[in-house]
Amino acid sequence: MLNEQPRKERSDAARNRRAILDAADALLAAHGSEHVSIDQIAAAAGVGKGTIFHRFGSRAGLMRELVRERALALRDAVTEGEPPLGPGAPAPERLLAYFDAMFQLIVDNVELMIAYDNSTREVQEDEINVFWARHIATLLAETRPDVDATVLGRLLLGALNPDVILQHIRAGQTERLAHAVHSLVASVIGEAHTTDRRT
Amino acid sequence: MLNEQPRKERSDAARNRRAILDAADALLAAHGSEHVSIDQIAAAAGVGKGTIFHRFGSRAGLMRELVRERALALRDAVTEGEPPLGPGAPAPERLLAYFDAMFQLIVDNVELMIAYDNSTREVQEDEINVFWARHIATLLAETRPDVDATVLGRLLLGALNPDVILQHIRAGQTERLAHAVHSLVASVIGEAHTTDRRT
DNA sequence: GAAGATATGGACCGCCGGTCAACTTGTCAA
DNA sequence: TTGACAAGTTGACCGGCGGTCCATATCTTC
Numbered sequence: 001m002l003n004e005q006p007r008k009e010r011s012d013a014a015r016n017r018r019a020i021l022d023a024a025d026a027l028l029a030a031h032g033s034e035h036v037s038i039d040q041i042a043a044a045a046g047v048g049k050g051t052i053f054h055r056f057g058s059r060a061g062l063m064r065e066l067v068r069e070r071a072l073a074l075r076d077a078v079t080e081g082e083p084p085l086g087p088g089a090p091a092p093e094r095l096l097a098y099f100d101a102m103f104q105l106i107v108d109n110v111e112l113m114i115a116y117d118n119s120t121r122e123v124q125e126d127e128i129n130v131f132w133a134r135h136i137a138t139l140l141a142e143t144r145p146d147v148d149a150t151v152l153g154r155l156l157l158g159a160l161n162p163d164v165i166l167q168h169i170r171a172g173q174t175e176r177l178a179h180a181v182h183s184l185v186a187s188v189i190g191e192a193h194t195t196d197r198r199t
Numbered sequence: 200m201l202n203e204q205p206r207k208e209r210s211d212a213a214r215n216r217r218a219i220l221d222a223a224d225a226l227l228a229a230h231g232s233e234h235v236s237i238d239q240i241a242a243a244a245g246v247g248k249g250t251i252f253h254r255f256g257s258r259a260g261l262m263r264e265l266v267r268e269r270a271l272a273l274r275d276a277v278t279e280g281e282p283p284l285g286p287g288a289p290a291p292e293r294l295l296a297y298f299d300a301m302f303q304l305i306v307d308n309v310e311l312m313i314a315y316d317n318s319t320r321e322v323q324e325d326e327i328n329v330f331w332a333r334h335i336a337t338l339l340a341e342t343r344p345d346v347d348a349t350v351l352g353r354l355l356l357g358a359l360n361p362d363v364i365l366q367h368i369r370a371g372q373t374e375r376l377a378h379a380v381h382s383l384v385a386s387v388i389g390e391a392h393t394t395d396r397r398t
Numbered sequence: 399g400a401a402g403a404t405a406t407g408g409a410c411c412g413c414c415g416g417t418c419a420a421c422t423t424g425t426c427a428a
Numbered sequence: 429t430t431g432a433c434a435a436g437t438t439g440a441c442c443g444g445c446g447g448t449c450c451a452t453a454t455c456t457t458c
Contacts, residue, residue: 010424010435034320037414048438053416055436118317121233123362147386151372151379159358163322173350180350187346187387209455212405236445247407252447254405 013055019045020052025066025112033115038062060119064126067116070109071128074101078135091142092189098135099156099185103178106165113162132157143189156188212254218244219251224265224311232314237261259318263325266315269308270327273300277334290341291388297334298355298384302377305364312361331356342388355387 009017023045027036038059042049056062083089084097106113116124123129136153144152160181168177208216222244226235237258241248255261282288283296305312315323322328335352343351359380367376 012424013436016436032320038416039414042439049415050417050438051436054438059415114320118320121231121313121317121362123366147382148375148379151367151375152383154363155358155376155379155383158360158363159354161357161360163320164353164357167322168350176347176350177354180347180354183346184351184354184387187389188383190386209404211455215405237447238445241407248447249407249449250405258446 016045016047016051017055020047020055020062021066021069024062028066028111028115029109033111033118036115058119063112063116063119064124066112067109068126068128070105070112074105075128075131077101091139092191095136095139095143095189096182096185098139099160099181100178102132102157103160103165103181106160106162107169107174107178110162110166110169114166117162140188152188156185159184215244215246215250216254219246219254219261220265220268223261227265227310227314228308232310232317235314257318262311262315262318263323265311266308267325267327269304269311273304274327274330276300290338291390294335294338294342294388295381295384297338298359298380299377301331301356302359302364302380305359305361306368306373306377309361309365309368313365316361339387351387355384358383 020041024036024041027041027044038052039049041062042052045052052062056065077085078098080086084093085101087094089097133150133154136157137150140147140153140156141149165174165177168174219240223235223240226240226243237251238248240261241251244251251261255264276284277297279285283292284300286293288296332349332353335356336349339346339352339355340348364373364376367373
């Protein structure tokens with residue numbers, strides 16, 4: 001009933017859009033955010049460089065779109081999925097589940113996330129980031145009414161720094177970091193929680 | 200008895216070194232990390248661009264040196280200063296004091312810290328960062344033997360993201376953020392701590 | 399004051415993100 | 429089927445960046 005777009009996209013444009021996103025994603029994962037230029041993406045996607053800018057406006061715009069795509073599944077799981085990620089579970093459990101999932105999302109797309117962060121200064125006030133911030137703040141406020149949930153939530157989200165995460169992935173300590181993230185959130189929630197350690 | 204440098208620095212070189220560091224710092228603070236090029240720094244310092252690279256190797260090297268200078272005072276306060284920052288106070292208090300001070304250090308040099316972060320990929324394994332990491336890990340291990348202090352410490356340090364901090368400074372919410380940082384650390388320490396909120 | 403180590407400067411390089419105007423292609427009403 | 433217009437495409441081009449290089453200048457030492 002409600003149409004997806006105010007204007008529909010031309011068929012060739014849609015094809016190129018996908019080709020660009022796929023090429024960018026592959027190159028990023030393969031060579032690291034620092035070593036991928038727009039020209040390379042254009043060449044890999046089989047389009048002209050101008051097309052990318054016409055479609056996404058800037059490097060930052062392209063990265064934003066890639067991140068958005070990757071984040072959609074998690075957002076849906078959070079808004080309408082099963083507990084503990086989705087509605088229904090108690091706030092502390094939802095928070096833990098969210099951070100575990102968000103951590104995994106970043107792990108699975110580290111290079112992309114780094115590219116995203118580096119593509120523009122000024123912390124992104126994207127639709128998606130605003131959503132994360134509100135989600136965390138809401139749950140946290142419910143769990144810990146004594147703290148400034150909004151700002152503390154931003155700090156927690158910021159603690160999932162892609163650079164730090166990449167560093168641990170490279171060192172083969174992804175699991176160990178996942179545990180630390182979990183226990184960080186657990187600490188903030190205030191659980192009398194004992195986390196097993198790994199060496 | 201032990202000499203500071205293996206080779207001494209020529210007098211003109213020392214003068215230029217200072218001029219470069221001062222100019223860089225001033226420009227960074229004035230215009231923001233994104234809008235300061237090496238050419239501009241060279242011009243402001245009254246030296247040739249080649250001199251900067253001869254002295255510091257790269258943009259990253261220059262930024263690292265600036266950060267090092269700014270961090271020295273805090274490092275000294277931590278190793279040999281008065282409690283609660285220096286030795287003598289109980290670990291939890293030292294941790295809180297450290298994070299408060301580190302937060303302030305970043306606030307006072309936000310643009311520099313952003314420039315530093317952006318100047319090189321791969322989280323910096325600088326002398327200074329290694330020091331922070333060990334300091335935090337040691338104190339945290341003492342306070343919370345049940346968690347992975349090394350990795351959790353890195354997460355906490357990473358939570359002091361300069362971009363997030365700048366955002367709050369711009370919004371006039373520096374104090375509020377300081378409180379949140381404090382309560383984050385307090386939570387991890389496990390204090391039954393009540394923090395007052397601000398709007 | 400001479401010699402040699404050290405420091406200097408700025409033209410030059412390759413590369414990057416981004417622009418633009420000429421051109422091609424898909425769409426759809428007639 | 430067609431034709432015309434909106435939409436999309438392209439790659440040469442631009443300004444600016446970090447970084448290199450070496451002829452030249454300067455400090456230090458004996």
